[in-house]
Amino acid sequence: MARKTIVTNWVHREVLDRLETRGAVEANQARQPWSREELLTRARDADAMVAFMTDHVDEEFLEQCPDLKVIACALKGADNFDLAACRRRGVAVSIVPDLLxxxxxxxxxxxxxxxxxxxxxxxxxxxxxxxxxxxxxxxxxxxxxxxxxxxxxxxxxxxxxxxxxxxxxxxxxxxxxxxxxxxxxxxxxxxxxxxxxxxxxxxxxxxxxxxxxxxxxxxxxxxxxxxxxxxxxxxxxxxxxxxxxxxxxxxxxxxxxxxxxxxxxxxxxxxxxxxxxxxxxxxxxxxxxTPHLGSAVDSVRRDIALAAADDILRFLDGGRMHGMILDPHKSMERTA
The missing domain is CATH 3.40.50.720 (NAD(P)-binding Rossmann-like Domain)
Known part of the structure; x- marks a missing residue:
């Protein structure tokens, strides 16, 4: 069970309900992203994170969040996430490629x-x-x-x-x-x-x-x-x-x-x-x-966030995430 999962952008209530079955959840309730400084403050003691397009995870971020074990990206690509740094620090990463x-x-x-x-x-x-x-x-x-x-x-x-x-x-x-x-x-x-x-x-x-x-x-x-x-x-x-x-x-x-x-x-x-x-x-x-509307279909955004949440639950239960692109304990990665 995670002590704390951080959700960096607004999601449907049912996503939070699902995550709360495994521990405390701290979620952004606004439609604007947290600043990097505020996100770091909130994520310092988090075990898991549901991340979005506005997030950038690098070595500096991971250094300040030493308890982080898993990042489930509610998006198709991981180009804003330093996978090499995540591997070095033993952080698993998943994406949601198919729904978008x-x-x-x-x-x-x-x-x-x-x-x-x-x-x-x-x-x-x-x-x-x-x-x-x-x-x-x-x-x-x-x-x-x-x-x-x-x-x-x-x-x-x-x-x-x-x-x-x-x-x-x-x-x-x-x-x-x-x-x-x-x-x-x-x-x-x-x-x-x-x-x-x-x-x-x-x-x-x-x-x-x-x-x-x-x-x-x-x-x-x-x-x-x-x-x-x-x-x-x-x-x-x-x-x-x-x-x-x-x-x-x-x-x-x-x-x-x-x-x-x-x-x-x-x-x-x-x-x-x-x-x-x-x-x-x-x-x-x-x-x-247009302002990044590619996935801006309400039901699709809900399902993407639910898929990311489910990946975190699988990880916490000791299973393999469906959208995993980085398992820090294995040599092979799967990319979309």
Whole structure:
């Protein structure tokens, strides 16, 4: 039994009820995250932690929380968590990879339609009071028959491709680990290296994890290689793109638009991360920016937090967590 479990962000009451069957729970009841200083104060005597996108666990954090034995991340990726430091200190880590796939893919389609069909600009026009009826304006780019390139063909990339088939898109993908020919055929996918994909596509969608090799994958060079007027969509991780370079390309008119649900400022493990969203992206009319809504479906968020809570209960009962990516007592790790 844990002496104390810390829950760093707001969760549904039933999540706390489940955790309280194994000991004391201290939970953030607000919709804003605790500051790092407040979190450290509350977590110093915790045995277990349910963590979220706003959290960054590194050597310094673990040093100040010597009793911590397990971190259950209520999210898909662990790039904000120093797994090497967790291993050294004997802290187990789990994620919840599967429940986020469908809602993230769904939002991606929404971002693509909103960007291509000028939905944000149209909404702004109507709300501004100047709309007096149909005019030949705001002509955009539809998905029907468009060439779409997906960079990264893991679970999320495949879910996006599956949904895009309904729009009769020509689908290309790029991934260091190609799918089987049978899976490519089932999803109507053609495989390309990165440069040819960028040259051919009307939309480029990012579906990659953030790792050292993917940091700023889309930089000024990649943007210059894209088809003129193509649109870039990022529902994955903010630092896959160089936001300043994206703003430059938008201002130059070479990039047709940028839609993002994630931003460089969220990637806490980067010591040089931005502290805010690039202001030129926020001001540009050819952007659609959402506040990390990929998993923001109420029932999904409840189930994600419940899955993280269940992983903590399994660990405390001496079992293996379903979403375990780091067992400090074994040499092998499983990643999503």
């Amino acid at each position: 796939t469908a809602p993230t893919a769904e939002l991606t389609i929404g971002l693509m339609i909103a960007l291509g069909r000028n939905i944000v600009e149209g909404d702004r026009l109507v709300r501004g009071g100047s709309f007096t009826g149909w005019r030949p304006i705001l002509y955009g780019t539809g998905l029907d028959g468009a060439t779409v390139g997906i960079i990264g063909m893991g679970a999320v990339g495949q879910a996006i491709a599956y949904r895009l088939r309904a729009f009769r898109c020509r689908l290309l993908y790029c991934d260091a680990r190609p799918l089987s020919p049978g899976k490519e055929d089932a999803l109507c996918l053609g495989r390309r290296d990165l440069s040819p994909l960028l040259r051919e596509c009307d939309y480029v969608v990012l579906a990659l994890p953030l790792v050292p090799d993917s940091l700023h994958l889309i930089d000024a060079v990649a943007l210059a290689a894209m088809k003129p007027g193509a649109m870039l969509v990022n529902p994955a991780r903010g630092s896959l793109v160089n936001e300043a370079a994206v703003a430059d390309a938008l201002e130059a008119g070479t990039l047709g638009g940028y839609a993002a649900d994630v931003f460089e400022m969220e990637d806490w493990a980067r010591p040089d991360r931005r502290c805010d969203v690039e202001s030129r992206l926020r001001a540009h009319p050819r952007t659609v920016l």
